Amino acid sequence: MIGQYYSWGLLVVLIAAVAGFAALAFEKDDLHRLLLIDLVEIPSLGFIALLGTDLAEALILPGLVVGIAELFALSQIYLVKEGLQDRPVRALRIEVVQRSPAPLVLSSILVVYGVILSGFTGGAIAALGLIFLFLAKDSADDLHLLELASGMSWVLWIAAFFVFMFLPEYWYAALMGAAIGILIKVVTKLALVGTMWGEQA
Amino acid sequence: MTTAGGTPLFLLEFGDIVISFTPYTTSLFILALVFTLLVIASRPERQLDIAFGTDAYMTKEISLSEMRFRRFMAIACGLASMGAVVTGDLFDFCLFTALVGICNVGIVAAVKSRHVQNAAYQYGLVALAATVLLFGGSAMVAATTGTLSLPILATGTLPAVPLAVKAFIVIGVMGEGMAPFYAAKAEMFRAPGAPYVIMCSLSSLLIFLRVIEVVVQL
Secondary structure (H helix, E strand, C coil), rough: CCCHHHHHHHHHHHHHHHHHHHHHHCCCCCHHHHHHHHHHHHHHHHHHHCCCCHHHHHHHHHHHHHHHHHHHHHHHHHHHCCCCCCCCCCCCCCCCHHHHHHHHHHHHHHHHHHHCCCCHHHHHHHHHHHHHHHCCCCCCCCHHHHHHHHHHHHHHHHHHHHHHHHHHHHHHHHHHHHHHHHHHHHHHHHHHHHHHHHHHC | CEEEEEECCEEEEEEEEEEEECHHHHHHHHHHHHHHHHHHCCCCCCCCCCCCCCCCCCCCCCCCCHHHHHHHHHHHHHHHHHHHHHHHHHHHHHHHHHHHHHHHHHHCCCCCCCHHHHHHHHHHHHHHHHHHHHHHHHHHHHHHCCCCEEHCCCCCCCCCCCHHHHHHHHHHHHHHHCHHHCCCCCHHHHHCCCCHHHHHHHHHHHHHHHHHHHHHHH
């Protein structure tokens, strides 16, 4: 089940975790503690990754999501408790980038590559391209279309899972549906995050 | 198939994740369900401050949106504890426990008082640090036994899980469950918002009771 070097890997991850916890114990500043706790989260993913199986790959995602959710919650509490909420967040305002066709070219390369990869990873890469485009351009107008696409792809994804459960003989169609659904879902969701970040300015 | 919690009354199968309602887990589940319904139905109370040396007293003003948020968090916390007490998969148990931790922090963090938020923040750091032990423990269980399924682990035919790994899981759950420690923070204990804070205590109690059953069977 487990590889030959599992114990050594475990030792490395444990040392990393102990180092992170020691840093946490010494650090007194709240913001630095938040950053350190993010660092401590990485060994916890390391523990899972050490399994080195398909199962590990499937378990890392929920582990990561839980870690990020807690980090978001904590940073929100930090903002409220320090009274930092009314600071404006500015979008990228780089003149050279705004006037040249470079963002369009770069982001279309990323989107095409993301679509070829497909699935979750592809979605993340294609979304990076879109976020870059939205941040570089000044305006973002068609949010409704993005929201609609996000919702529809979610439906496609869920429908694919129902096909898996109730009509297993059409598994190939369901697989393609789920892959495209999660691709569009991740792309639109991350792109929406990108545009809303820019809009607050 | 008999586990530490008794013979399952009802099995709910999702592929290879089997949710088993043994007499033990069923009673915990019903407890969580009843308290979640109570949270949904109950009306929030306001805290009273008495001016010392006089007959005057005043109620603390709590906004509706704050109460809505805390009720949402309390309900989510109830759902997460229901999941944690019946699940048949060790990793799912860890995820639900981490969710209980987030919801517990959310219930108290909505209070508009700097001291309470400070305590909630420190507590959140503990909960986040505890996920390392929690996920690390469950990953090591998978590494030593090759499975995460609790019914299979309970059969006792698999290699024994080291004591340190069991300790990892228990300490991880202790970090997530707020109840024993939040009483140590004075401001958190008297945070206004009467019916919702109960979910902190109840969910911690339930996940503690469940983790004992889980660890005994490993």
